[in-house]
Amino acid sequence: MNEESKVTFGKQFKSLETTEEQSAKTESVEALKEMGTTPLVTNKGNIHCLTVIGQIEGHMVLPPQNKTTKYEHVIPQLVAIEENQEIDGLLLILNTVGGDVEAGLAIAEMIASMSKPTVSLVLGGGHSIGVPMAVSTTHSFIAPSATMTIHPIRLNGMIIGVPQAYEYFDKMQERVVQFVSKNSKITREKFKELMLKTGELANDVGTVLFGEEAVKNGIIDDLGGLSEALSKLYELIKAKKDVVQNAERGTLQ
């Protein structure tokens, strides 16, 4: 009885697969005829790509000369990617100069708490709040020519010259330090040291890290480009699929 049900399950599964394959085939032929494109669903998995450019825009709309990535665009998309069963993984491409602390940390926390495999690639620059965003993924890559600037948080607007102002600063900075040290191999102490280093930046405290230095300091996992990032993402997707399949096999037996 048990054996029988197993067989029918197998058959059903197979027939389901073939119809799915057929519909996918006709769909792709139609897409090719209509638009000259092919769907990007390969047997390796279906991935989505999120590009973060310019300033991270949060609670305030920035003047129009700024190029921005808005958190109200990104956050619902991350939810959709996590929830959509047809999407297997996320590639995060970063080229950002920083921006709103809260918006940046919100996006970074969202990515860090996703169950699907995620890979980030820093190209050009991943400065300031771009650092926590880069480390939020399962695995991170940086191009050799890319840089990351790590510096203390500056406060804009009215500042009252009281000790509490410094305390407030330190607390805001702590959020970034904690997130980065939790999600990468760098220690809290080392990251703070880089943040408060003098003699590197002309008018500021902080450090500029080249791709290789960012890897050496443990902020980023690996040096690489698009092909490395994609193959790592597919590797993570495959590993996750294998785990799920093994678990399913376990419950069947």
Next chain:
Amino acid sequence: MILYTIVPDESIFNYDNSINNSNEALSNFTTMEIKYMGEKVEVYKSNNNKYVIGRVLSTSLSAYLNPKLQPGTELD
């Protein structure tokens, strides 16, 4: 709001008024986000009062390969 960025405040907020005046066209430049062909895109109004795709906001890779969603395309 705390900005954590390497860009100085004055270039983000355009404190210099002379720059502000010459950039009046830029400050009147507004974009809108819409759903077109099932994908989220950002559009702006062109000089001949037509909507033009500014950028694709969707994360779907096939949206970027669709010529109908290419930035600069006028919408009917």
